[in-house]
Amino acid sequence: MGVIKQKGRYLPKFLPTRSLTISFINYFYRFNQIYLLPSSSYYAGHLFSNQTNLYGVHVMALINTQIKPFTAQAFKDGEFIEISDTDIKGKWAIFFFYPADFTFVCPTELGDLADSYDEFTKREVEIYSVSTDTHFSHKAWHDSSDTINKIKYTMVGDPTGEITRNFEVMREGQGLADRGTFVVDPDGVIQAMEITAEGIGRDAENLLNKVKAAQYVRAHPGEVCPAAWKEGEETLEPSLSLVGKI
Numbered sequence: 104m105g106v107i108k109q110k111g112r113y114l115p116k117f118l119p120t121r122s123l124t125i126s127f128i129n130y131f132y133r134f135n136q137i138y139l140l141p142s143s144s145y146y147a148g149h150l151f152s153n154q155t156n157l158y159g160v161h162v163m164a165l166i167n168t169q170i171k172p173f174t175a176q177a178f179k180d181g182e183f184i185e186i187s188d189t190d191i192k193g194k195w196a197i198f199f200f201y202p203a204d205f206t207f208v209c210p211t212e213l214g215d216l217a218d219s220y221d222e223f224t225k226r227e228v229e230i231y232s233v234s235t236d237t238h239f240s241h242k243a244w245h246d247s248s249d250t251i252n253k254i255k256y257t258m259v260g261d262p263t264g265e266i267t268r269n270f271e272v273m274r275e276g277q278g279l280a281d282r283g284t285f286v287v288d289p290d291g292v293i294q295a296m297e298i299t300a301e302g303i304g305r306d307a308e309n310l311l312n313k314v315k316a317a318q319y320v321r322a323h324p325g326e327v328c329p330a331a332w333k334e335g336e337e338t339l340e341p342s343l344s345l346v347g348k349i
Contacts, residue, residue: 245258
């Protein structure tokens, strides 16, 4: 497939630079590379920056990047505390974004996470739930809901949206966060992420398995965890001799 150059960007020859509707395939461009992903229809007509694709859809490339600096007020263990990005350096951390306090799917997710919190702390992983509510709202919710009252991890208030935008999960125009989960290693680097739609709740057990895999790979360079891997099972060691043998 040939390419043409326009304003410093490379486009495939068959793709016009004005309006075009493409179904099933969405060409994501970043740093002049093409990524083919299944998609619905998008409107083509604008060249993009490093933050959006050709169709104005935000392109996220946060895996293996450092988290950005932040400071915030939070609620934990019955007290208000201040936290920052420096607090998580040297530790594993999970940033668990959700749309809003006093809602419906959100408390089921946060309660599920609370039920597994001890398993995460055994692995020296700290959890930070984040919404664009204030830390005052978090306390009021914690005091009034039996489900939220179980929470022992840090509930971060992000009313300015700084942290939510840092992780690129802000619903601009609504001021709410998407359901985004990020696993951050002790170097402050994002190793895993998951984003689901409004009506799709997340699973703490699945998240714990991701953490176990991330920690194993960090501790065992040269090994990788295959699909559905569970702690204690065999891993893979990618090599030329393994090509085509799986």
